Amino acid sequence: MNILExxxxxxxxxxxxxxxxxxxxxxxxxxLILPILDPYSGQEKLVQQLFQDIFSCSSKVISFLELGDNNxxxxxxxxxxxxxxxxxxxxxxxxxxxxxxxxxxxxxNAQHIGSVVTQAPxxxxxxxxxxxxxxxxxxKHFRSYYRCANSxxxxxxxxxxxxxxxxxxxxxxxxxxVDYYGQHICKKDGIIHPYAVETxxxxxxxxxxxxxxxxxxxxNDVHGIQDESYxxxxxxxxxxxYFTDFTDIEMARALEITSMNLPLISEDIWA
DNA sequence: GAAATTTGACCATA
DNA sequence: TATGGTCAAATTTC
Numbered sequence: 508m509n510i511l512e513x514x515x516x517x518x519x520x521x522x523x524x525x526x527x528x529x530x531x532x533x534x535x536x537x538x539l540i541l542p543i544l545d546p547y548s549g550q551e552k553l554v555q556q557l558f559q560d561i562f563s564c565s566s567k568v569i570s571f572l573e574l575g576d577n578n579x580x581x582x583x584x585x586x587x588x589x590x591x592x593x594x595x596x597x598x599x600x601x602x603x604x605x606x607x608x609x610x611x612x613x614x615x616n617a618q619h620i621g622s623v624v625t626q627a628p629x630x631x632x633x634x635x636x637x638x639x640x641x642x643x644x645x646x647k648h649f650r651s652y653y654r655c656a657n658s659x660x661x662x663x664x665x666x667x668x669x670x671x672x673x674x675x676x677x678x679x680x681x682x683x684x685v686d687y688y689g690q691h692i693c694k695k696d697g698i699i700h701p702y703a704v705e706t707x708x709x710x711x712x713x714x715x716x717x718x719x720x721x722x723x724x725x726x727n728d729v730h731g732i733q734d735e736s737y738x739x740x741x742x743x744x745x746x747x748x749y750f751t752d753f754t755d756i757e758m759a760r761a762l763e764i765t766s767m768n769l770p771l772i773s774e775d776i777w778a
Numbered sequence: 779g780a781a782a783t784t785t786g787a788c789c790a791t792a
Numbered sequence: 793t794a795t796g797g798t799c800a801a802a803t804t805t806c
Contacts, residue, residue, distance in 0.1 A: 637783060639798060652797070668797090 533561060620665075620687040624672065633691060635667065646670065657693035665689040 537558050544551040623631075634656035642649045648671035655663040666689055672682040 636781095638800095640784070641796070644795065650796085654798095666797095 533558065618689060620690065622687070623685040625683050625685060631685075633665070633693075643670065655691060655693055657691075661693040663691055663693035665691045665693075 540554060541551065544554060635653035636656045636658070637651055637653050639652035640649050641652070650668050650670040653667045653669065655665040657663040658665075665687065668684075668686045668688075670684050672684050
């Protein structure tokens, strides 16, 4: 049972407990990773920021659950979405999206599940098929559209979009926004998702007295709920722009190479 | 030859 | 009417 389902069924406290446990595990991981990073390479700063954002995300979820969400009791209404004018009209059932969502108002056939910001090809355990690519106005990079590979076989309606974010100006770090829409109803192939890097994009550091450094960051806005765990957080080097075109199979291959070469990996491997 | 990807066109929405 | 999401034929890859 995922977070959304849990909250819907009155299991908020259990979810909060799980998130708290996840935070504790993340703290352990933080303490393990930080000492082995070179403070002069810039990686330490990046990793610190990633941990901050991860904790920010979990804080948001906890606050969201504790305060209670007016939307939590709403049932996703199943509607039939039929595309006008297409040769093969879609007859599948779609999740009706609440119209208030900011940033994806045009999308009516799927619910925004969450977002991931990744520095690397992000293999999330699902097989995806690319079905479109578009240049987005006011963006320097195109957006790729993927749907679950089981959309045909199992009728899974999950989709995601991948778009390279604007860099921080240094050009050294490329980040990719991955937005997920619609719940998977297909069976996963048993592959876990070992290379999540970051979850949210905004956080404000607030110092608390009696907590460790990693737990001192509190969110100030609410993003989509992350449905992935980060027990295997992993940072991979910068990658060339063409990685945005990777299928998940290609991502898995690339990451296999990466993991074999770390920690002595050089930029050359991506050339 | 089948499967996956690319790409231009179509359609819905703001 | 501009923009973004999806379709489906064409093309590429395996």
